[in-house]
Amino acid sequence: MTLGAQRFAEGSVLIETGHTRVLCAVSVEESVPSFLRGAGKGWITAEYSMLPRSTLTRTSRERDKVKGRTHEIQRLIGRSIRAVTDLGALGERTLTIDCDVLQADGGTRTAAVTGAYVAVCQAVKTLQDRKLLGDSPLKSAVAATSVGILDGKTILDLCYEEDFRAEADFNLVMTDKGTFVEVQGTGEEATFSKEQFTEVITLAEKGIGELLAAQKTAIEQL
Numbered sequence: 001m002t003l004g005a006q007r008f009a010e011g012s013v014l015i016e017t018g019h020t021r022v023l024c025a026v027s028v029e030e031s032v033p034s035f036l037r038g039a040g041k042g043w044i045t046a047e048y049s050m051l052p053r054s055t056l057t058r059t060s061r062e063r064d065k066v067k068g069r070t071h072e073i074q075r076l077i078g079r080s081i082r083a084v085t086d087l088g089a090l091g092e093r094t095l096t097i098d099c100d101v102l103q104a105d106g107g108t109r110t111a112a113v114t115g116a117y118v119a120v121c122q123a124v125k126t127l128q129d130r131k132l133l134g135d136s137p138l139k140s141a142v143a144a145t146s147v148g149i150l151d152g153k154t155i156l157d158l159c160y161e162e163d164f165r166a167e168a169d170f171n172l173v174m175t176d177k178g179t180f181v182e183v184q185g186t187g188e189e190a191t192f193s194k195e196q197f198t199e200v201i202t203l204a205e206k207g208i209g210e211l212l213a214a215q216k217t218a219i220e221q222l
Contacts, residue, residue, distance in 0.1 A: 001016075001118055001218040002016075004122070005025075009123075010027060010028045010122070011026035011120055011121065011124070011125075011126060012025040012026065012122065013119045013122070015111050015115030015118070017107055017110075017114075019103060019159070020105045020111050022102065022108060023098075024112060025119060026120055026122070026123035028093060028094070028126075028127065029093060029094045029096065037092075039092075040088060041087040042093050044078055044094070044095045044120070045097070046075075046077035046081070046096070046112075047098050048070055048073045048077060048101075049070065049101070054101045054102055054103050054104045055104050073112065080113045080117075080142050080144065080173045080182065081097065081113075081117060083142065084138060084140045084142045084181075085120075085137050086137040086139055087137070088137075089136075095123060099115070104160070105160050106157075107159075109171060110146050110173075113144035117215060118218050120138070121222065124137065125222045140175045140177050142173060142174070143211035143212050144172060144208070144211075145171075146171050147170045147207070148163060148166035148167075148169040149190075149196055149200070150167065154196065154200055156203050166188060167188055168188060170183065170204070171184040172201070174204065178205075185200070
């Protein structure tokens with residue numbers, strides 16, 4: 001995780017997991033959406049996109065309409081960060097997290113969540129340095145990883161080839177308090193047992209523990 005990857009953003013990080021590289025940048029606006037005006041609370045939202053040559057063949061830009069997959073990932077990122085934030089302590093301001101995939105080899109959404117948290121930490125520090133924010137509104141850290149079942153074996157952090165071939169794949173978002181924000185799991189033309197699901201959870205906890213440690217190391221540079 002490389003902090004300050006974008007000079008002008010209040011918070012930014014380049015996160016690299018294997019060959020997957022995602023740039024996460026946070027912008028701060030001193031206003032909130034209309035549905036929150038006067039409520040004394042802030043808001044956190046996210047946008048996600050894949051650059052045209054982040055994949056093996058060119059991916060067209062989503063100019064006119066956001067695809068269903070993109071919308072789902074944007075909501076996941078926003079939910080994950082809001083789940084660990086005291087929006088009241090944030091004040092009536094909006095944090096917009098832009099997650100742009102520079103290179104994709106599986107796990108782009110989980111890398112985006114993990115990097116987004118670090119970028120938000122830097123944005124909070126920026127606001128504190130400018131005397132615009134007191135105590136941090138962040139209640140805990142949050143990170144995400146993928147787990148898959150391939151050839152009957154449970155594996156962590158799938159690359160694209162593994163994800164393509166997996167009998168089942170999962171995305172898990174977890175806090176440093178050991179609680180889960182989200183668990184997404186799907187059998188791909190196959191089913192999985194309760195025992196396999198338990199293995200998935202155990203392996204995800206291990207992987208997310210390593211990501212939380214990496215986040216802590218990055219944040220200590222602030």
